[in-house]
Amino acid sequence: MRRSTIRDAACLTLVRGTDLGAVAEDFGAVTAYGRPMDIDEFCEEAFAYQEKHPMIALRPIGEWTLVVEDSGHQGVRPEVLRRVAHPEAVSLYWNEDVRTRFARTAEGVVRTAFEAVLPERREGTDPDGLERLREDLPWSQADPVALMMALAGRVTGLTPGSDWLAGEFATYPVAPWPDDLVPVALDEVEGYPAELLGAVHTSAEVDRRALVGTLTHYLATAGDCLELPVVQRLIAGVRPACGEVDQTVRELVWRGIWKAPASSDRNRVRAMQVLRHAMQADSRCALTGILAEAPRVRGVRAQEVAELVRRALLG
Structure with a gap:
């Protein structure tokens, strides 16, 4: 060798x-x-x-x-x-x-x-x-x-x-598999009122899961990836088969390798990378990951995300 x-x-x-x-x-x-x-x-x-x-x-x-x-x-x-x-x-x-x-x-x-x-x-x-x-x-x-x-x-x-x-x-x-998700602790999430983050921690599981679906719809709209089958299932509250979201990310990244990707293409990849967090089994980890990384997606506004959390968890 x-x-x-x-x-x-x-x-x-x-x-x-x-x-x-x-x-x-x-x-x-x-x-x-x-x-x-x-x-x-x-x-x-x-x-x-x-x-x-x-x-x-x-x-x-x-x-x-x-x-x-x-x-x-x-x-x-x-x-x-x-x-x-x-x-x-x-x-x-x-x-x-x-x-x-x-x-x-x-x-x-x-x-x-x-x-x-x-x-x-x-x-x-x-x-x-x-x-x-x-x-x-x-x-x-x-x-x-x-x-x-x-x-x-x-x-x-x-x-x-x-x-x-x-x-x-x-x-x-090779179109590499995305890195494994690293859970984001609640105290690492920045840019949101403390009362909202507290509600993420104390709210009921059913409410947190519903919020994951709401945020998925919001991010997919901003990232122009609503039409993707895995996204549609996430919005409906159905977790896709293991690895299916990662496979979608790989395919989107690969498309961008062999053509000059438009800004919208890059934003779609960013949105899907954030939406990977919705796959986490722990709903708190899913939400903290989405909230922490949502600002990466162009068109996402922190105040709008905060309002969605408020409506879902605080009424």
């Missing part, structure tokens, strides 16, 4: 199974734009489009699928690992700044993860799950990439070598 095209910065992910199409889709690949390439052609393409979108290259190795990213990091994102690691995935990442990451994920859950230069600081649901395989490797003495490759070989039963990068790959551009 250190003598290859991806020597300076890369992410390698090994996914158990050989359904390349399914693995590519779990990574967020835009499969209609797939092309066969060798590793050097792929790296040139990835470099040319690095400011627009990531790219992945896939090929089967034994009973596993190898996913290569040149200077990418999709394979260590929890948003990807949650989708792709069924039943299992092993990923290793390094960059020019000597940052590294090794992760083993099973059934969509990160079991063991650590920085190669600090293997004693492990995390995951089973942080010590690889100790029997890991502990006798010379972590303080050898190249961290070589160490991660050795551990990946032990976990998967594969023998790492230059042949991993030989031959033809199936390559795709």
